[in-house]
Amino acid sequence: MSSPEPPTEPRAPDDPTWSTQPTYSNLGEIRAHLLPSKACRLRTPGSLSTNPQPLPPPLPKKILTRTQSLPTRRTLHPSSIQVQPPRRPFLGSHSVDKSQAAVGPACLPAELTFGLADAPLGLSLRDLHSPEAVHTALAARQLQGLRTIYARLRARLMGGHPGPCHPGHSFRLLDSSPCAESGDALYYRVVRAHEDAWHILVAKVPKPGADVPHPWGLELQASLSPHFNLQGLCGLVPEGTLPGAPWRGAVALAAEVPERTVAQWLAEACTQPPEEFVWAVALLLLQLSAALKFLEAWGAALVELRPENLLLVAPRGCATTGPPRLLLTDFGRVCLQPPGPPGSPGPHAPQLGSLLRALLSLAAPSTTPLAAGLELLAAQLTRLRPSASRTRGALQALLWGPGPELRGRGAPLGPWLRALGPWLRVRRGLLVLRLAERAAGGEAPSLEDWLCCEYLAEATESSMGQALALLWD
Numbered sequence: 001m002s003s004p005e006p007p008t009e010p011r012a013p014d015d016p017t018w019s020t021q022p023t024y025s026n027l028g029e030i031r032a033h034l035l036p037s038k039a040c041r042l043r044t045p046g047s048l049s050t051n052p053q054p055l056p057p058p059l060p061k062k063i064l065t066r067t068q069s070l071p072t073r074r075t076l077h078p079s080s081i082q083v084q085p086p087r088r089p090f091l092g093s094h095s096v097d098k099s100q101a102a103v104g105p106a107c108l109p110a111e112l113t114f115g116l117a118d119a120p121l122g123l124s125l126r127d128l129h130s131p132e133a134v135h136t137a138l139a140a141r142q143l144q145g146l147r148t149i150y151a152r153l154r155a156r157l158m159g160g161h162p163g164p165c166h167p168g169h170s171f172r173l174l175d176s177s178p179c180a181e182s183g184d185a186l187y188y189r190v191v192r193a194h195e196d197a198w199h200i201l202v203a204k205v206p207k208p209g210a211d212v213p214h215p216w217g218l219e220l221q222a223s224l225s226p227h228f229n230l231q232g233l234c235g236l237v238p239e240g241t242l243p244g245a246p247w248r249g250a251v252a253l254a255a256e257v258p259e260r261t262v263a264q265w266l267a268e269a270c271t272q273p274p275e276e277f278v279w280a281v282a283l284l285l286l287q288l289s290a291a292l293k294f295l296e297a298w299g300a301a302l303v304e305l306r307p308e309n310l311l312l313v314a315p316r317g318c319a320t321t322g323p324p325r326l327l328l329t330d331f332g333r334v335c336l337q338p339p340g341p342p343g344s345p346g347p348h349a350p351q352l353g354s355l356l357r358a359l360l361s362l363a364a365p366s367t368t369p370l371a372a373g374l375e376l377l378a379a380q381l382t383r384l385r386p387s388a389s390r391t392r393g394a395l396q397a398l399l400w401g402p403g404p405e406l407r408g409r410g411a412p413l414g415p416w417l418r419a420l421g422p423w424l425r426v427r428r429g430l431l432v433l434r435l436a437e438r439a440a441g442g443e444a445p446s447l448e449d450w451l452c453c454e455y456l457a458e459a460t461e462s463s464m465g466q467a468l469a470l471l472w473d
Helices: 027-034 065-069 131-158 215-223 262-269 274-297 349-360 369-384 388-400 413-418 420-440 447-458 461-472
Strands: 170-173 185-194 197-206 233-237 251-254 300-302 310-313 325-328 334-336
Touching: 131 420, 131 447, 185 251, 197 233, 215 334, 262 274, 262 310, 274 300, 274 325, 274 349, 274 369, 274 388, 274 447, 349 369, 349 388, 369 388, 369 461, 388 447, 388 461, 413 420, 420 447, 420 461
Parallel strands: none
Antiparallel strands: 170 185, 185 197, 197 251, 233 251, 300 334, 310 325
């Protein structure tokens, strides 16, 4: 005889009916259904079961959260609907709730939350429909990024400064012969050590028979904070500290180890192609004008500007193939020159004009726009005598623009000056892109990159207008 079917639980009226077993169900109950059926009789209340292995009671059904996504045939009543708080959007996602799916102009939020990736933009949804607002925000971010790159490159170029000397420092002479020779001094490499720290410095030894330096100039050099194009002093090597030193008395210590002078560099660089030589001359004069600008701000001026007293050193943390770093060292020939009112003649303009003409005469004539601009600047230095700050701005414009082609022939001055702002924003964006491409390729920045960052990070429409007026008006 056939065995009766195992007892089943009555179905609730609201339970869904399935044609097949649902995917998510009680596994214990399914296992009980798979057991082989045995002969048994129906139990009555009060009677004992004769089945030696009764069926286990059904396990309680687990309520899985995922089963809520299964379709249901129940009709929801208003009383059975549970009110749930609105879901929070995912951070960094552009998806919104269903209540925000249809957004019209009347219900746009005042601020659009982009999440972590877009929140720093500082733009509202209303600003995104305005090209002017978007361009303004991008220009501000480009300028901020350019200033950050400039500050990091400056920290790399100026990093590792040894600082002043202390009584606990010890010194040792590295070479008995000088590493460089300028017009008024010899430079010897010296190691300064203190506990576990050591630095390679240079001892600046005056040449026999050289002019006695002006005490005010030496005091000014010792009091200057580290400047990129001015030689800074770290202290003195006391007399008797180095018994085998080829000099007598105490000598000054400088932080940067020179390689050669500008006069020695000219003897080798003048054999380069004219275009490369002219570009290198412009970069050296740009650094020299930065040093002279600092002196003029302090009320000082050089009595004589000589290439043999301009040292060249390798910049730190930069590509070795780039231009060298220039150092102005001749503080013994510095005189007091109080700064005049704005627009007053610069004390170094005639010397810069003579130096520029002398440098350009060493190479073959060049027809590049930069060479023509340098020739024009040399004439303006003699005729107008601009300050070192204005000369520096003119050199920056010759190197990286804007050039006279932006103005056009016969164009009035007003539209030309109004075009400087858009040009500056475009140039900043292109420079940031170029630096990013080179960094992605593993290429180290050069000194020229840092000088260009300095120009575009500090330039304004007014400063560029004054520089271009000096060149082309």
